[in-house]
Amino acid sequence: MYEFAVTPAVTQLRRPGVIITDVTPGGLADELELAPHDRIIKVNGRTVRDYLDFRFQTAGETELTFRVKKPDGETVDIEFDREEGEDFGLDFEQIVPRQCANECLFCFCKGNPADARPSLFVRDEDIRLSFLYGNYTTLSSITDDEMKRIIEQRLSPQYVSVHATDLKTRAYLLGVSEERADISGKLKTLLDNDIELHAQVVLCPGINDGMQLEKTLRDLAAHYPKVVSTAVVPVALTRYNTDERLTRVTPEFCRDTIKQVERLQKEFRKNLGVTFAFLGDEIYLKAGMEVPSRRHYGNYPQIEDGVGMVRTFMNAFEKVLKNSATESNRDEAVQLARQFFKNVRTHPAARVPAAVEATDRQSIASSRGRKLFGTILTGEMFAAILKEQIDKYNHLTGARLNVIAVPNTYFGGDVAVAGLLTGQDYLGVKDEIKGDFVIIPKHTIKSDEPILLDGMMFEELRSKFSIPVYDLDLKGLIEFLSHNWSPERNQAPVR
Numbered sequence: 001m002y003e004f005a006v007t008p009a010v011t012q013l014r015r016p017g018v019i020i021t022d023v024t025p026g027g028l029a030d031e032l033e034l035a036p037h038d039r040i041i042k043v044n045g046r047t048v049r050d051y052l053d054f055r056f057q058t059a060g061e062t063e064l065t066f067r068v069k070k071p072d073g074e075t076v077d078i079e080f081d082r083e084e085g086e087d088f089g090l091d092f093e094q095i096v097p098r099q100c101a102n103e104c105l106f107c108f109c110k111g112n113p114a115d116a117r118p119s120l121f122v123r124d125e126d127i128r129l130s131f132l133y134g135n136y137t138t139l140s141s142i143t144d145d146e147m148k149r150i151i152e153q154r155l156s157p158q159y160v161s162v163h164a165t166d167l168k169t170r171a172y173l174l175g176v177s178e179e180r181a182d183i184s185g186k187l188k189t190l191l192d193n194d195i196e197l198h199a200q201v202v203l204c205p206g207i208n209d210g211m212q213l214e215k216t217l218r219d220l221a222a223h224y225p226k227v228v229s230t231a232v233v234p235v236a237l238t239r240y241n242t243d244e245r246l247t248r249v250t251p252e253f254c255r256d257t258i259k260q261v262e263r264l265q266k267e268f269r270k271n272l273g274v275t276f277a278f279l280g281d282e283i284y285l286k287a288g289m290e291v292p293s294r295r296h297y298g299n300y301p302q303i304e305d306g307v308g309m310v311r312t313f314m315n316a317f318e319k320v321l322k323n324s325a326t327e328s329n330r331d332e333a334v335q336l337a338r339q340f341f342k343n344v345r346t347h348p349a350a351r352v353p354a355a356v357e358a359t360d361r362q363s364i365a366s367s368r369g370r371k372l373f374g375t376i377l378t379g380e381m382f383a384a385i386l387k388e389q390i391d392k393y394n395h396l397t398g399a400r401l402n403v404i405a406v407p408n409t410y411f412g413g414d415v416a417v418a419g420l421l422t423g424q425d426y427l428g429v430k431d432e433i434k435g436d437f438v439i440i441p442k443h444t445i446k447s448d449e450p451i452l453l454d455g456m457m458f459e460e461l462r463s464k465f466s467i468p469v470y471d472l473d474l475k476g477l478i479e480f481l482s483h484n485w486s487p488e489r490n491q492a493p494v495r
């Protein structure tokens with residue numbers, strides 16, 4: 001629900017405290033007679049603004065006093081002791097994100113159709129969400145209080161959209177004055193206070209690429225290990241992004257960027273011992289090149305930003321293939337698991353899904369007991385990789401799974417990632433769906449409400465199909481294919 005709230009950074013009007021949304025029966029809070037809708041406004045005399053404050057003020061405390069405002073306006077003080085580390089048994093309202101004061105050239109809000117889900121128009125820029133969920137902030141409108149809070153409450157790491165260390169270029173990209181764009185002082189303060197940072201560059205051809213990118217990566221790497229990593233992700237332009245200053249990312253541009261950054265990565269690995277600068281998966285996919293090996297990504301510091309997801313999926317799938325093999329095809333499974341199609345963009349599945357009938361029928365007959373028959377929908381970008389793996393799975397297990405590359409007609413432009421598919425896009429390929437079920441990418445449904453990006457409710461989408469529709473993320477898909485999954489666990493989120 002918080003995604004729908006609009007709270008400008010400079011005019012945040014909120015009542016103090018944090019609202020309780022749920023109390024575990026029999027837990028400590030229940031014993032204290034706390035209830036949903038109560039607002040905790042102080043802990044041991046210190047003000048609580050949100051869940052993070054509550055967490056900070058209670059950490060390590062065993063003797064506590066809560067000042068609580070009840071829904072009828074009454075204020076009560078509750079004094080109690082708790083065991084060290086004892087859970088309160090409380091759930092709280094979500095944090096209402098503050099919004100940025102930027103006008104980024106490439107802002108995703110400008111790429112939305114007018115009827116897109118309201119949450120897609122929220123320009124959140126919140127250091128709390130950065131700490132909690134890895135959301136990026138530009139730090140350009142962060143207040144002194146927020147800076148203090150990061151340091152005092154150790155809200156580390158922070159995820160920062162740097163885009164360019166050259167001030168003119170950064171200001172141009174953010175659409176703000178150089179004075180506002182200049183975060184060098186803030187970065188220094190955070191780093192001096194041992195706050196770790198992960199940086200991001202949204203790569204815009206002709207603006208912050210080439211020498212600009214090299215400068216940015218070198219400048220950031222100079223602060224390693226406090227700046228832990230940098231993700232370089234390509235700008236994604238929908239058909240609604242008509243700003244003439246922006247250029248679309250082409251396969252050739254991606255190949256040049258890979259070549260350029262590989263040279264720097266080599267240098268960083270030699271001097272720092274880590275890759276440090278990571279290219280988003282999309283860059284490799286668009287270039288038609290294989291994603292790097294597992295070792296390249298270390299502990300996957302930027303996986304939430306789409307950096308290394310394809311590699312983790314391929315590695316996990318390798319295990320699925322090996323585990324799916326029977327005694328008679330175990331050697332073949334090991335071999336298949338190691339084979340990857342080199343140029344995913346020219347793979348036929350990138351455009352046209354192969355017919356299920358083409359699956360090896362003999363193989364199906366050999367393992368009837370385990371066969372699955374259904375369709376997996378994904379974005380055009382990932383379809384080739386997924387299909388390649390699914391074909392191997394079909395061959396080994398006798399399953400009849402069909403992968404469909406769903407064109408994104410809603411956002412259009414060069415949007416080909418799975419996460420931006422909409423209800424309309426799924427319905428557009430309805431006639432191609434075969435089997436007993438259909439799987440859609442989980443991330444296309446809002447995390448706290450069963451609604452898709454174009455505003456279609458998940459239930460409405462489901463009602464249009466005569467077979468079950470499951471929403472699975474890559475981990476869920478791996479579990480599904482490993483037979484560790486059941487439809488009962490695949491509940492759509494309820495409001």
Ligand code: SF4
Nearest residue numbers: 100102103104107123
């Ligand atoms: S920081 Fe830029 S891209 Fe992010 S929401 Fe604000 S204007 Fe949009």
